[in-house]
Amino acid sequence: MESIKQAIRAYIEENFFQGQTGVLQDDQALLSSGIIDSVSALQLVSFIEEQFGIEFQAHEVDEENLNTVDTIVNFINSKRA
Amino acid sequence: MSQPKTTSKPIPFWLTTIANTGTLGKITLSLLQLILLTLAVIQLDIEKDLQLPRLMPFVVVVFLVHAITPIKYRLHVFLTATIAAAFYLFRWLDASLILVFSLGLFAICHLPIRINIRKLLLLGCGLVLAFARTPYSPIPMPSLVVSTVGTLFMFRAIIYLYELKFEKEQLTWVKRLSYFMLFPNFCFPIYPIVDYKVFKKTYYDAEESVIYQRGLNLMVRGIVQLLLYRFLYLYVLPPVNSVTNMWDFLHYAIVSYLLVLRLAGLLNFSVGLLRMFGFNLPDIFNHFLFATGFNDYWRRVNIYWKDFLLKIIYYPAYFRFKKMKGNTPIILATAVTFVMNWFFHAYQWFWVLGGFLIKATDILFWSIFGILVLIAMIRQTTQPKGKKEPTGWKGSFKTVLNIFATFSTITILWSLWMSPTFKDWFNLLKAAVNTDLKGVALLLLIIAAIIGIGTWIHYQLNHTWKDKLPGYSRIAIPANLAVLGLLGLSTTSFILNQLPEGSRSKYTMFIHNDLNEEDEDAQFEGYYDEILQSNNLSSQLWSKDRNKDNVDWEIMGETAIAQQLDNMLIDGMKPSESIEFKNEQLTSNQWGMRDKHYELLPPEGASRFVLLGGSVEMGSGVGDGETFEQLTENELNQEGINVEILNCSFASRHVAQHVYSLENEVLQFKPQYAIYVAHYFEYKKAYKNIERMLEHGVTSTPYPFVNELLAEAQTKGKKMKDGEKNKRGKEIVEWGYQQFAEIARKNGVQPVWVYVPAVHERGNQFDDQELEAIARSAGFTCISLRDAYNGYTAEELYLAEWDNHPNKQGHALLSKALTPALRDLIQQQPK
Numbered sequence: 086m087e088s089i090k091q092a093i094r095a096y097i098e099e100n101f102f103q104g105q106t107g108v109l110q111d112d113q114a115l116l117s118s119g120i121i122d123s124v125s126a127l128q129l130v131s132f133i134e135e136q137f138g139i140e141f142q143a144h145e146v147d148e149e150n151l152n153t154v155d156t157i158v159n160f161i162n163s164k165r166a
Numbered sequence: 167m168s169q170p171k172t173t174s175k176p177i178p179f180w181l182t183t184i185a186n187t188g189t190l191g192k193i194t195l196s197l198l199q200l201i202l203l204t205l206a207v208i209q210l211d212i213e214k215d216l217q218l219p220r221l222m223p224f225v226v227v228v229f230l231v232h233a234i235t236p237i238k239y240r241l242h243v244f245l246t247a248t249i250a251a252a253f254y255l256f257r258w259l260d261a262s263l264i265l266v267f268s269l270g271l272f273a274i275c276h277l278p279i280r281i282n283i284r285k286l287l288l289l290g291c292g293l294v295l296a297f298a299r300t301p302y303s304p305i306p307m308p309s310l311v312v313s314t315v316g317t318l319f320m321f322r323a324i325i326y327l328y329e330l331k332f333e334k335e336q337l338t339w340v341k342r343l344s345y346f347m348l349f350p351n352f353c354f355p356i357y358p359i360v361d362y363k364v365f366k367k368t369y370y371d372a373e374e375s376v377i378y379q380r381g382l383n384l385m386v387r388g389i390v391q392l393l394l395y396r397f398l399y400l401y402v403l404p405p406v407n408s409v410t411n412m413w414d415f416l417h418y419a420i421v422s423y424l425l426v427l428r429l430a431g432l433l434n435f436s437v438g439l440l441r442m443f444g445f446n447l448p449d450i451f452n453h454f455l456f457a458t459g460f461n462d463y464w465r466r467v468n469i470y471w472k473d474f475l476l477k478i479i480y481y482p483a484y485f486r487f488k489k490m491k492g493n494t495p496i497i498l499a500t501a502v503t504f505v506m507n508w509f510f511h512a513y514q515w516f517w518v519l520g521g522f523l524i525k526a527t528d529i530l531f532w533s534i535f536g537i538l539v540l541i542a543m544i545r546q547t548t549q550p551k552g553k554k555e556p557t558g559w560k561g562s563f564k565t566v567l568n569i570f571a572t573f574s575t576i577t578i579l580w581s582l583w584m585s586p587t588f589k590d591w592f593n594l595l596k597a598a599v600n601t602d603l604k605g606v607a608l609l610l611l612i613i614a615a616i617i618g619i620g621t622w623i624h625y626q627l628n629h630t631w632k633d634k635l636p637g638y639s640r641i642a643i644p645a646n647l648a649v650l651g652l653l654g655l656s657t658t659s660f661i662l663n664q665l666p667e668g669s670r671s672k673y674t675m676f677i678h679n680d681l682n683e684e685d686e687d688a689q690f691e692g693y694y695d696e697i698l699q700s701n702n703l704s705s706q707l708w709s710k711d712r713n714k715d716n717v718d719w720e721i722m723g724e725t726a727i728a729q730q731l732d733n734m735l736i737d738g739m740k741p742s743e744s745i746e747f748k749n750e751q752l753t754s755n756q757w758g759m760r761d762k763h764y765e766l767l768p769p770e771g772a773s774r775f776v777l778l779g780g781s782v783e784m785g786s787g788v789g790d791g792e793t794f795e796q797l798t799e800n801e802l803n804q805e806g807i808n809v810e811i812l813n814c815s816f817a818s819r820h821v822a823q824h825v826y827s828l829e830n831e832v833l834q835f836k837p838q839y840a841i842y843v844a845h846y847f848e849y850k851k852a853y854k855n856i857e858r859m860l861e862h863g864v865t866s867t868p869y870p871f872v873n874e875l876l877a878e879a880q881t882k883g884k885k886m887k888d889g890e891k892n893k894r895g896k897e898i899v900e901w902g903y904q905q906f907a908e909i910a911r912k913n914g915v916q917p918v919w920v921y922v923p924a925v926h927e928r929g930n931q932f933d934d935q936e937l938e939a940i941a942r943s944a945g946f947t948c949i950s951l952r953d954a955y956n957g958y959t960a961e962e963l964y965l966a967e968w969d970n971h972p973n974k975q976g977h978a979l980l981s982k983a984l985t986p987a988l989r990d991l992i993q994q995q996p997k
Contacts (some may be wrong), residue, residue, distance in 0.1 A: 103554055117448065122465055124496065124543050127484060143482040143654050144332050149363065 089137065090158050096132050097154070101125065111154040116147075126151060133157070139164040183234050192375035193233050195643065199382045200226055200442065202650040203389070209657040215967065216353045224254055225350075229442050233378075237370060237444075241340045242641040244349075244443050247687035251349035260311050265294070267315045271323065272346055280858055281331055281462070287980055292316075299520050309520055313355060316517030318346055321359040321510075324478060329362045337366070351468065355518040357525070358433050358450050359474040360440070369447040379642055381441025384449070386646045388435030389653070390496050395428040401868060406584075412605055415581075419589060424579040430454075438685050456566035460535070461542035463576060470759035479506045493544055500543060504536030504849055514974065527591060531583040538575070559625055566620035570613070720747070722781065722817035727754060733830075734859060734867040735823050738816050744803070748787040748965065757835075760784050760814040761796070773992050775811040775918075776832045778824040779843035780921060782972060787965040792974050797981035798988060807992055812837065820855035821848075821902030822872050829909050831867075838990070840910045842919045842946070848937055849895030899937070903944040911945060918991065919946035925953060925963040925972050947991065956982035 094109055102108050102122050117120040121129060129151065130141050139161060150160040204222040212218055228247040235243050251260035274287050295315060298307035322345060345365050351357045367692040370377065396492055403421045408414060433450050440447055450470050457463035464472060485498035507767060508529060516522050556564055585591035601609075627635075724735045727745045731738050739760060755763050768774035777783060777795050785793035795811045802809040813830050821842075830842055845851070856875050859867075865876055879886070886894075903919070910917040919941035921934045938948050955963055955976065963976040972980065 108751070109329060119452070119465065122461070124461075124546050127481075127496065128547065141485075143485040144328070144477075146481045147363065149367075 196378040206653040223481040230836035248347040248349040384438030391431030508532040562624040672896040750789040779815035781817035794977040794980035852898040853895035907945040926960040
């Protein structure tokens, strides 16, 4: 679980925080705060799908699943379960 | 990038005081702000056409009951309030129909059949409802019912069925039903597209007083935006036909774009109202005027709308095309989204106003905007990851430059959207390039100054002033109280009395939320239907039309009773015809007058009048025998005074045409008196009439003065400024009055000038004294009916919200005022 979290965090920091490390908190809002927009959300989805071998459906691209590092990790785990 | 903020600022004393007051104290404070806000809405007639001043006292009561009810039962209170609001705002039959249809549609969403069949059923019901609104329906449904049910379900049913498919949690029926039955929606047909998931998730998801305060803050912001809109609309927006050069174009384009503040105000107010009942919804706008790109603009303006399209169109489309290579899925999904974005705007317009919005300029606007967003998206996906953005002064400069470029482009695009046709827009653009080198240089200088000042402000906000300025939430309560207090104070007679006489009526216009001159004219002259075909959501007019019940009111000149004339009168009435006009019978006599039968010559001993006027005198919207001239004639005859008043009026005619009509048509009836009827904005209308003649191909008349004006209007066209037109209008009136009186006197007829006020005229809004002086010096006997409507509101006297012609009662009042004046006139006449 920790490795998933690290991978997600690294991807987000690299792409949306100009590569700064350690600035992203696990419960920090990403979608609702506007850090990740609709295009970035789809890029994140592609990354997750490729990296963790899961497949998203259209209705799953939302705040409930993608708003924070924690919710992303929970979603990946529930998909894998 | 936004980082979580840490705050070490001292807490203001009033915040700690409030924190110590407990829940009751906090709710009392919210209630106090809500009451002040309600008073401001009522005093300033905020969105009167949408019934907001009526709704707000109801909101106060429901808020109080809701807030003191245990949280478990609050949704029950909210739902009950929705039902009560329907009966409070609408007629009981309309309210019952709205509730029955709503429950029916809600029940369809939950039928135990496949979801796709439910979608088809809902679509079918939508089509039936839409058809029921048309005049072809065997059981015509009131437009208000269809539009209200439509606005409750048009978007939320789509989201609800979409989510229902994947919903795992069990929800109470009350909560489900509350999602549709949001009572503020009754007043706001253009309503935020509240997402079902967000609706569920945010219900009392924070401390209640915090939610209420967020609601109040947004409502105050909404009111301020609506008032700013009102100011721009009434006093700053120039008429589109006055745009003749680059500066006019910039003035027009920027102000007409800023009229979007009305939409922002309405939506902010709506979201704020929902927060007062625990729905802690997110903000709907995010400083969209300061967007740094088209993609950014799309993200900031009407966020709920954007989220709806992302959920229902963009993501599903993307996943459908996902297997394609490169950026193709994003390009295709964006293209589909913008096509649907246009469709949903037209769809919304249809439910609100009953007509589909299919306009080439609208389609082009959304196409260009879609392409701009798409280019921005592709740039975003192809730019190197983790690219460092410039900071400091360079960063501020770049940001401000982007804001300026985005704002300018959207402003120009907006002028396209506001234009009824491409030709209108090209004319605007043609005017925009009408400048010289000096003008271009000055414009560049102004742009440089704006960017320079903007860069400085941006830098200070993000560096020097950062963390020093308090957020609105920290100053909200005193700020709200101050704003609302000031708004309340601004409407008092004390303030009104401090204003100079001349500006008082203009300020009254502001307080009473009137139409601006251009829209008022359009409404009065029956051009309203044509205007509505534009997409002008920013205009004050559309909200008036919402209650337009199955009406298909034609313009007089386009009815079966009208006939084209090959002289300067343009058109007139066919003899001995009868039609239904504005739901009333309109019959012409053997002479083509809207009047009863008269012989050519007056009977022995009768005093004969001819009356020359426009649509009001013709009796637009009242039945045969109900015009004020007919009522006056009846009344005088009942008194034993033998009188005939021949109504020689026809819609859209004005002074120059009355001169012609008197000289060439009317004198054959051998009247003793010729009445000329004057109205407000007489000069403006006199000139408009010249333009109308030109539009109808009239270039020559028997009057050299009119011919000169026609030639001038043809040469100068749109280059003529409003001030110049008004000046010409006054000259026409002076000439026309002189001519009319001379022709009358030469033929032994006494010229009589009668001033008939408009039903919405208030106080000294129009100076009829000057007109009367002109008429008197021309030799008219003057009668002013300006006080005829005293004691009545415009609502009691106009034909309909969208038509300012006087109704039966208005005509009766005019007759009541005119009768004694004509009696005196007849009695003063030597036998």
